[in-house]
Every structure is written in structure tokens, then in C-alpha cells.
Amino acid sequence: MTLLAVENLSVSLRGRPVLHDISLRAGQGEVIGLIGPNGAGKTTLMRAILGLVPHRGRSSLAALPAQARARAAAWMPQARDIAWPVSVETLVMLGRTPHLAPGQPASPDDRAAVDRALTRMELESFRHRPATELSGGEQARVLIARALAQETPLLMVDEPTAGLDPAHQIATLHVFSALARDGRSVIVSLHDLGLAVRHCSRLIVVEAGRIKADGPPGAVLTPDLLRDTFHISAWYQDTAEGPVFQPLKVLG
Amino acid sequence: MMTLTRLLATLVGVLFVAALVIGPAGTGPVASLRALILGDGGPLTLVMREIRLPRALLAAMIGAALGLAGAAMQGFLRNPLADPGLIGVSGSAALGAVIALQTGVATMTAFALPVSALAGALIGVLLVLLLAGPRGGSLTLILAGIAISALAGALTSLVLNLSPNPFAANEIVFWMMGSLADRSMTHVWIALPLIVLGSAMLLSLGRGLDALTLGEDAAQAMGINLARLQLTLILGTAAVVGASTAVAGAIGFIGLVVPHVLRGFVGARPGRLLPASALGGAVMLLAADIAVRMILPERNLKLGVLTALVGAPLFLHLIYRTRRAIA
Amino acid sequence: MPGSDLIRRAFLVGALICAPAILCAEAPRRVVSMNLCTDQLAMLLAAPGQLVSVSNLASDPRSSAMADRARDFPANQGRAEEVYLMQPDLVLAGTYTARASVAMLERLGVRVVTFDLTTRLEDVPGQIVQMGDLLGRPEQAAALAATYTADLKAFQDTVARTPSAALYAANGYTTGAQSLSGQILLTAGFANVATEAGYAFGGMMPLEVLVMKAPEAVITSRPYPGATNAEAVMHHPALRAVQDSRARGSLADSDWVCGTPYILRAVADMAALRRRLTTGAP
Numbered sequence: 001m002t003l004l005a006v007e008n009l010s011v012s013l014r015g016r017p018v019l020h021d022i023s024l025r026a027g028q029g030e031v032i033g034l035i036g037p038n039g040a041g042k043t044t045l046m047r048a049i050l051g052l053v054p055h056r057g058r059s060s061l062a063a064l065p066a067q068a069r070a071r072a073a074a075w076m077p078q079a080r081d082i083a084w085p086v087s088v089e090t091l092v093m094l095g096r097t098p099h100l101a102p103g104q105p106a107s108p109d110d111r112a113a114v115d116r117a118l119t120r121m122e123l124e125s126f127r128h129r130p131a132t133e134l135s136g137g138e139q140a141r142v143l144i145a146r147a148l149a150q151e152t153p154l155l156m157v158d159e160p161t162a163g164l165d166p167a168h169q170i171a172t173l174h175v176f177s178a179l180a181r182d183g184r185s186v187i188v189s190l191h192d193l194g195l196a197v198r199h200c201s202r203l204i205v206v207e208a209g210r211i212k213a214d215g216p217p218g219a220v221l222t223p224d225l226l227r228d229t230f231h232i233s234a235w236y237q238d239t240a241e242g243p244v245f246q247p248l249k250v251l252g
Numbered sequence: 253m254m255t256l257t258r259l260l261a262t263l264v265g266v267l268f269v270a271a272l273v274i275g276p277a278g279t280g281p282v283a284s285l286r287a288l289i290l291g292d293g294g295p296l297t298l299v300m301r302e303i304r305l306p307r308a309l310l311a312a313m314i315g316a317a318l319g320l321a322g323a324a325m326q327g328f329l330r331n332p333l334a335d336p337g338l339i340g341v342s343g344s345a346a347l348g349a350v351i352a353l354q355t356g357v358a359t360m361t362a363f364a365l366p367v368s369a370l371a372g373a374l375i376g377v378l379l380v381l382l383l384a385g386p387r388g389g390s391l392t393l394i395l396a397g398i399a400i401s402a403l404a405g406a407l408t409s410l411v412l413n414l415s416p417n418p419f420a421a422n423e424i425v426f427w428m429m430g431s432l433a434d435r436s437m438t439h440v441w442i443a444l445p446l447i448v449l450g451s452a453m454l455l456s457l458g459r460g461l462d463a464l465t466l467g468e469d470a471a472q473a474m475g476i477n478l479a480r481l482q483l484t485l486i487l488g489t490a491a492v493v494g495a496s497t498a499v500a501g502a503i504g505f506i507g508l509v510v511p512h513v514l515r516g517f518v519g520a521r522p523g524r525l526l527p528a529s530a531l532g533g534a535v536m537l538l539a540a541d542i543a544v545r546m547i548l549p550e551r552n553l554k555l556g557v558l559t560a561l562v563g564a565p566l567f568l569h570l571i572y573r574t575r576r577a578i579a
Numbered sequence: 580m581p582g583s584d585l586i587r588r589a590f591l592v593g594a595l596i597c598a599p600a601i602l603c604a605e606a607p608r609r610v611v612s613m614n615l616c617t618d619q620l621a622m623l624l625a626a627p628g629q630l631v632s633v634s635n636l637a638s639d640p641r642s643s644a645m646a647d648r649a650r651d652f653p654a655n656q657g658r659a660e661e662v663y664l665m666q667p668d669l670v671l672a673g674t675y676t677a678r679a680s681v682a683m684l685e686r687l688g689v690r691v692v693t694f695d696l697t698t699r700l701e702d703v704p705g706q707i708v709q710m711g712d713l714l715g716r717p718e719q720a721a722a723l724a725a726t727y728t729a730d731l732k733a734f735q736d737t738v739a740r741t742p743s744a745a746l747y748a749a750n751g752y753t754t755g756a757q758s759l760s761g762q763i764l765l766t767a768g769f770a771n772v773a774t775e776a777g778y779a780f781g782g783m784m785p786l787e788v789l790v791m792k793a794p795e796a797v798i799t800s801r802p803y804p805g806a807t808n809a810e811a812v813m814h815h816p817a818l819r820a821v822q823d824s825r826a827r828g829s830l831a832d833s834d835w836v837c838g839t840p841y842i843l844r845a846v847a848d849m850a851a852l853r854r855r856l857t858t859g860a861p
Contacts (some may be wrong), residue, residue: 050473070475081467083330084520097463098475102456130520146466150474276785295821299787302817353806417805419749426808434751434786434812552750552783 001028003154003185004049004073008057011041011048011209018044019209021057026154026187029180031173033200033217034189037230040206042189043078046156049187050075061154070098074150078158080139085130088142092117095149117149120175136163144172148179155179155186161195173199197221197236197245205229217243227251256517260531264312267538271308272300274542276549306437311541312534313440314432314500317447317492319533320526322507324454327461327522328485332512333390333570335563336493337504337556340400341376345490345497346427347404348372350411352498354420362438366446370494376400377486386468390574429556430501432541439499450491451530453484458523465522503555505563506533512566606715607669607690612637613657613680614673616837617694619645620710621671622652623839624719631665641803644833644841659683669713697838700762700846704728706838727840734766734846742856744769744796745789746830747818749809753789754781760835763842767849769796790817795856797821798828798849828852 004026011019019041026032034042048055050073051062061073074095082091095117096110118124121141126134131142144160155176161169173195176186180201190196196203196217203220205212207229213220218238226232235246272288273281277299286292288300318336325334336342352358352368383396408427412420460481463471472478496503510532511525518524537555544553610625611632612618618637621630622645635656636642637649655661659680662670670691672681684691692713697703704724711720744764746754754760755774758781764771772792778784789797799813812818834845 047469052469052472066472066477067475070473073473075470075473077467077469077473079467079469081330081465081470083465083467084515084522086465086520090519090521091465094463094466094474097459100459102459143466146470275787277787277791279791295791295793298817298820299790302815302820303787303790356804356806358806415805415807417803417807417810419803419807419809420805423807423809431808434815436816438816549785550783 003028005060006049009048009059010056011044011053017209019048022211024204024211024214026185028183028185030185030202031176031180031200032187033196033203034187034206035193035196035203036206041209042206043158045206046158046187046189050156067098072152073154073156074147074152076143076147076157076160080143082131082139085132087128088123088126088131089114089128091131091142092145092149095146098150113149113151117145120148121145137165137168140164141168153184155184157188159189161190161192169195193247194245197243256528257531260528260535263535264531264538267535267542268308268312271311271538271542272304274545275304302436306435306440307432309440310432310435310500311538313443313447314496315506315533315537316530317451317496318503318506319510319529320451320454321489321492323511323525323529324457324485325489326511327464329386329393330464331390331393333393335505335508336489337502338508339380339393339397340404341373341380341489341493342497342502342504343401343404344376345369345373345494346502347408348494349498350408350427354411354415362442366442366495366498369498370446370490373494374490376404377489425554426501428502429554430503431554432500433552435499443495443499446491446495450488453488455526457481457484458526461522503559505559506536509563509566510536609667610669610671610714611655611662611665611667612671613655613662613676614671615642616673616839617671618649619643619837619839620706621714622648623723624710624716625714626716629714631667640833642832642836644839663687663689698757698759700731700766700842703838703842723840730843734850738768740857741768741770742795742853743772744798745772745792745794746798747789747813748800751783751786751812752781753778753784755779759838763835763845763849766846768853769849786812786815786817790821793821795825796828796852798830800830800832
């Protein structure tokens with residue numbers, strides 16, 4: 001089943017073209033890593049897919065009414081805004097917003113979804129703490145938990161691992177893999193190619209607003225692409241511990 | 253949450269009755285209430301029904317409206333410094349009201365006064381959001397508020413100074429500070445429809461404001477229609493602040509103090525803060541209006557003086573606390 | 580010694596000699612009045628051409644009983660500069676005329692005479708005489724004062740019943756017996772509730788105090804154009820209810836504010852109101 005279909009998506013911001021004719025599809029059970037250098041248009045692509053920026057072309061998600069879209073895809077933006085000192089539980093409960101009719105209070109089902117999200121992100125002990133008092137990395141995990149609590153077929157996250165310690169970076173990507181095993185899909189933008197290689201089933205490389213490559217990590221991260229798009233060389237091997245990718249040096 | 257609502261509602265009830273039985277005529281509380289309810293056709297019934305009842309009703313209504321408007325603006329701007337008085341919305345509403353009164357439009361139809369004040373408030377809200385929208389930050393918000401307040405205040409003074417009426421110029425203090433002295437049931441009926449309508453609009457924003465805690469992008473992706481939320485907020489705020497200011501002048505700081513005090517009791521949730529702030533605003537204004545009648549009853553002390561004495565130090569405290577965010 | 584000082588001294592000496600105007604060989608030729616009440620007394624008594632200017636309030640029918648007459652005179656705004664340039668040899672001011680302007684004129688060597696505020700009807704003849712002396716018109720003043728005294732006497736018959744009344748103006752301002760308007764009420768045969776409520780001179784009386792006193796007549800001042808909250812209290816439903824059940828009077832400020840013979844018109848109006856109340860005549 002297709003969770004997302006994007007055709008010829010183009011975006012201009014303040015008259016400057018940012019995305020050109022992007023087409024892609026996402027099926028069930030995928031962890032899609034969105035990679036590319038700074039300014040390539042990864043964030044804009046995800047926002048355009050969700051209909052949060054004006055665009056030309058078609059995105060199956062952007063075409064949906066707001067509430068239906070919010071039940072089809074959850075979105076965790078890169079900006080980690082937490083405006084008020086609400087408790088972690090309250091914050092994660094906000095993920096249930098699209099499932100509630102106006103004025104309808106949270107049901108036991110909603111509370112169960114919140115509990116599942118807190119458990120997945122190992123946040124049970126933080127449940128009653130004000131979210132604003134947590135560290136940056138802890139806040140990031142709380143915000144991921146909020147997106148998880150939305151329990152949508154598709155999850156889109158922008159740079160979720162920034163600011164996390166290595167253990168929580170790996171744990172977070174394990175959570176995404178587990179979602180994929182349940183038949184859900186994740187589109188995640190990443191800068192750490194090592195994490196991307198090990199945990200994503202598919203990589204989409206964006207460069208200057210165009211899709212440069214799309215496929216399994218081994219097929220995408222060729223030395224040529226690494227040189228042309230990322231200007232680096234790297235050591236990349238399938239080992240007994242799984243694929244290992246280590247950037248080596250910047251190419252002139 | 254329920255206990256907080258019950259506590260605040262009880263306080264509103266107690267203060268409402270206190271506001272009814274306290275006054276310069278110095279009549280006993282039992283006799284006063286009996287005259288109010290049973291009505292003996294004597295002067296005390298007249299005092300209770302035509303002077304004290306409208307005054308107490310207006311204090312509760314307008315306090316609730318201002319507390320609610322403050323909580324809604326703060327939730328939308330994600331800034332605890334947003335208060336309709338401080339950001340110039342009340343001042344703009346006062347300008348609209350003064351223009352209606354001095355041009356004589358207000359005498360043509362009863363609703364010209366609140367509608368004109370609403371129009372003024374609308375311009376004020378739009379200007380604030382234009383200058384310091386949700387991403388504007390505290391500094392822009394305060395600066396925009398200062399500029400809008402100063403302009404609205406100057407134009408209000410100008411209109412009153414140009415008036416052929418010798419009492420108009422002295423009225424500047426009423427429009428800047430607010431008062432409920434000698435208001436009548438007419439004022440209640442003028443203000444009530446817009447306050448009810450605007451409050452209903454603002455109370456409907458709870459879920460959207462909760463979602464906005466996580467920023468605009470996240471809120472939109474959770475199914476919140478931000479354009480509609482913003483429009484409802486603007487119209488609701490303009491309606492309640494416009495109607496309140498039209499009959500009572502610009503009473504500041506209620507929308508700042510009440511949400512600040514109550515935020516801790518509602519788990520900081522902007523949605524829950526809305527109804528709580530409405531009740532809290534009614535408590536604060538009823539208490540302030542009782543206080544102006546008990547302290548210096550002969551001097552016609554303005555409500556804004558009292559609310560500012562409580563609110564301005566808190567405002568300074570909030571600025572001090574958010575100074576890193578401002579700098 | 581600079582020349583201007585010499586001139587000033589000459590003026591001062593003149594002013595001292597002329598203090599009781601009867602002793603002065605020559606009456607002032609260019610008189611400027613800066614106060615609504617001296618405006619009217621001067622217009623009543625001045626010789627043709629003697630009065631050069633009156634205050635701008637004098638031509639406002641809402642505050643002046645002689646608005647039509649006042650339009651024949653150039654108006655002044657009460658500023659020292661414009662008054663000085665009119666080259667007056669006598670300036671008439673009231674107690675409440677802007678202090679700074681009066682002091683400036685005196686420093687410039689202009690003779691300024693300040694009239695006291697009238698608070699009693701019996702004070703009016705004295706002010707008429709004072710004005711007549713200043714303007715060198717004592718005979719006219721004496722005649723006017725005599726007429727006034729006779730007219731006033733006519734109102735001072737004892738009346739069978741003194742109904743209660745209150746004066747109620749903008750901002751809930753009321754006046755008691757120790758004020759000119761309170762005296763008008765008293766002379767017309769009313770008992771002023773403000774006096775018994777503790778407002779002997781005047782002050783802001785809360786509306787509910789007035790309503791509780793339930794006076795038989797409430798006399799309000801006529802509203803100015805441009806609605807204000809200050810005046811809104813005079814249209815308050817509670818006040819209307821008191822007035823509807825009893826009697827309503829309206830106070831034309833122009834007859835009430837100054838101690839001139841026109842004040843008797845106000846007394847006559849109030850006496851008529853009292854007669855309507857006590858006899859039930861329409």
C-alpha cells in the first residue's frame with residue numbers, strides 16, 4: 001500500500017526556486033533516510049509534502065483535509081518549540097489532537113497511545129516533569145514521543161538525532177525500525193550518514209532541490225555520489241556487525 | 253482542575269454579592285439584598301437594581317472578558333507579556349469609543365459605541381500581530397505595544413481636546429484608566445452581546461492554542477487550521493476588548509496578572525487557562541471595584557490605578573525573568 | 580534706570596491714586612475683561628467705547644447670559660500677550676483667571692483688578708458698585724444695584740412649604756448652601772439635600788446617595804454637544820426614575836454661574852418650579 005505519492009513537486013520561496021520537480025513514493029514498512037548537504041532542501045521537501053508551504057505539483061498528503069492529513073502523517077519539525085512548562089505527559093498527549101473531535105476529552109485509548117509512546121522513548125520516569133526543565137536531548141525525545149503518540153501510518157521527522165547522545169541516537173533509530181516492522185513508515189532527515197546506512201532501508205539524496213539518488217544505502221552511497229554531492233571520501237563496508245560507514249576526508 | 257474552577261466560581265459569587273452590598277449609601281446587606289430581589293418600589297430598590305446590580309454585572313463581565321483575552325493572546329503569541337492593555341488593544345478600542353461619542357454616532361444607535369470600539373480594537377490587534385506576530389519575540393511585542401498605545405492615547409486626547417464639550421478633556425483619565433462608577437443597565441445591554449460572542453470565540457480556541465505550544469508547524473501538522481485560529485482570535489479579542497472598553501474605559505493588566513497567577517494551577521496548558529482566566533478576571537475586577545469603593549470613596553479612584561499597582565510590578569518581574577530571551 | 584521701569588512706576592502710581600475710582604479724575608478708557616463674570620458686569624455698566632475686549636466665554640450662550648451683547652466686542656483668550664497688545668489701562672480678572680497671565684500683565688505694568696467669587700446673592704450689589712466705581716460709572720451702578728436689591732426682596736417672602744431639591748451636574752457634582760447656586764435654590768424656596776448630606780460647599784455626590792435622599796426635584800445642567808461619561812450620569816436610569824416620580828428641572832448654566840442681575844432669572848425659574856411642586860399646577 002502506498003502511504004505517500006509525490007509528483008512533480010516544486011517550491012519557490014520568495015521567488016527563488018528551492019525544489020524542482022520532485023517525485024517519490026513511500027510504501028509500508030520503510031525507514032527512508034533523507035540525506036543531503038546543508039541547504040539542499042530536505043526540510044522544505046518534507047514541509048511541502050505536508051502542505052505547509054505553497055507548492056506546485058501534487059502530494060497525496062497535502063491534498064488531504066487538515067485533520068485527515070494529521071491522522072495520516074505525523075510531523076516533528078526541527079525547531080524544538082516548547083512554549084509553556086507543560087508536563088511531559090501533557091505534551092505527548094498533544095499528539096492525540098487529530099484523533100479528538102472538538103471538545104472531546106481524552107479516552108483510555110488516547111492515554112494508552114501516550115503510554116506506548118512514553119515507553120518506546122524510555123520516558124516513563126519523566127512523565128510528570130515540566131518539559132521545559134529537561135535537557136535539550138531529553139526534550140527532543142519527548143517531542144519524538146509526541147509524534148509517535150499520533151500513531152499515524154507515516155512519521156516524518158526532521159533531524160531527530162541532533163543533540164542526542166550516541167545511545168539515544170541509536171535507540172531512536174531502533175524505534176523507527178520497530179515502527180517499520182509494524183507496517184508503518186518513517187521519513188527521517190539525517191546528517192549522520194553512518195546512522196543512515198545502518199538503520200534506513202532506503203536513502204533519498206537531495207541536492208540543490210533535486211533528487212540525486214533513491215534506493216538502498218549500498219546502491220546510493222557510491223564514491224562518485226559522495227564526491228559530487230557531499231565532497232567527501234569514506235570507508236564503507238558490510239561487516240559481521242552490519243554495514244559500517246565512516247567519512248574520511250573532505251575533497252577539494 | 254475541577255476544584256480550581258469551583259474555587260474561582262465560588263469567589264466570583266462571593267465577590268459579586270459583596271459588590272452588591274457595598275456602597276456609599278451605607279445600607280445594610282440584608283435590607284439591600286431584599287430590596288434587590290423582592291423590590292419595594294422605594295429608593296433602595298432603585299439603587300440596588302439600577303446602580304449596584306449593573307456595576308457588579310459589568311465588573312464580572314468585563315473582568316472575565318479581559319482575563320480571557322489576555323490568556324488567548326498569550327497562548328497565541330506564546331508570550332506571557334501579552335495583555336490587551338499593554339499591547340495597545342484597549343487603547344485603540346478607547347479611541348474608537350471616543351470617536352463614536354464625540355462625532356455623535358453613538359447617540360444614533362446604541363450599538364454604534366461598542367461597534368466603533370470593536371473597530372478600534374481590531375485595528376490595534378491587527379497592528380500588534382503585523383508588527384510582532386507569533387515569531388516576533390518579547391522585545392518586538394513590547395515595543396509594538398508602546399507605539400500603538402502611545403499613538404492611540406495621543407489620538408484619543410486629540411479627539412477629546414477638539415470636543416466642544418468642556419468636560420471632554422478631563423475624560424482622558426477615564427479612557428486611560430477605566431471606571432465603573434455610575435454605569436447603568438443600558439451599559440450592560442450594550443456590552444453583553446459582544447462579550448458573549450467574543451468569549452465563545454476565544455473559548456473555542458483551547459485545543460488550537462494547546463497545539464501551538466509546539467510551534468506553528470507542529471500545530472498545523474496536528475490538524476490545526478492556523479488561519480482560522482488567527483482570525484477567530486483577532487475577532488474574538490476585538491469583540492470582548494472593544495465592548496469592555498466602550499463602557500468602562502481601558503482597564504489594564506488584568507489580562508497579564510490573571511493568566512500568570514493561574515498558569516501553575518492548570519498545568520500551564522493554554523487551553524485550560526482560558527476558562528480559568530475568565531473566572532479569575534471576574535474575581536480580580538470585582539475585587540478591584542470593591543476596593544475603589546472602600547479606599548477613598550469620595551475621590552472616584554480609577555480601576556486602572558489599582559490594577560496597575562498590582563500588575564506593573566508583576567510586569568517588571570516578567571520582563572526581568574525573560575530578559576535573556578529579550579536580549 | 581531703564582525707561583521701561585520709569586513707565587512702570589508711572590503706571591503703579593496711577594493705579595494707587597485711582598484705586599477708588601471716584602477719586603480718579605479720569606475713568607479708564609481701554610478696559611479689557613478676562614473673566615466671564617467681569618465681562619458681564621462690565622458690559623452692563625461700561626460707557627460706549629470704554630470696554631475694548633471681553634473673554635471668549637462671554638459669547639458662548641451656554642455659559643454667558645449676555646452672549647449676544649458680547650459678540651459686539653472683540654474676544655480674548657485670556658493670554659497675557661494678546662491682552663497686553665490691546666494696550667489696556669485697566670484689566671478685569673476673576674479669582675480663577677490664569678494666575679500666570681495676571682502676574683505677567685502686572686509685571687508688564689498693566690493695572691489688573693481681580694474680582695472675588697460671589698457666593699451669596701447679597702454680594703451682587705457690592706460687585707455692581709465696585710465695577711461702577713472702577714469704570715467711573717457710579718450712578719449707573721447704583722441704579723442697577725437698587726433694582727437688583729428690590730427684585731431680590733420680592734423672592735424672599737416666606738413660603739408655606741420648602742420642598743427638597745438637589746442640583747446635580749456633570750461628574751455627579753452637587754452644590755450646597757455655601758455656594759451661589761445653592762443660594763439660588765434656597766432663595767427660590769427649596770431645601771437642598773446636598774447640605775444635609777454633608778456637601779455644604781459642593782462636591783461629587785455618589786448617585787446612590789442622591790437616589791436614597793429621593794429629593795422632590797433634581798435640577799441637572801444642560802448637556803453640551805459631544806457625549807461624555809461625565810455628563811452621562813445626568814441621564815442615568817436611576818436618576819431618571821427619581822425625576823419621573825417627582826419633578827425635573829434643568830439648569831441653564833448661563834444664568835447660574837455669575838453674580839450678575841441675571842441670576843435672578845435663575846431664581847425665578849426655580850421659584851416657578853417650586854410653585855408647580857407645591858400647588859400641583861402644571
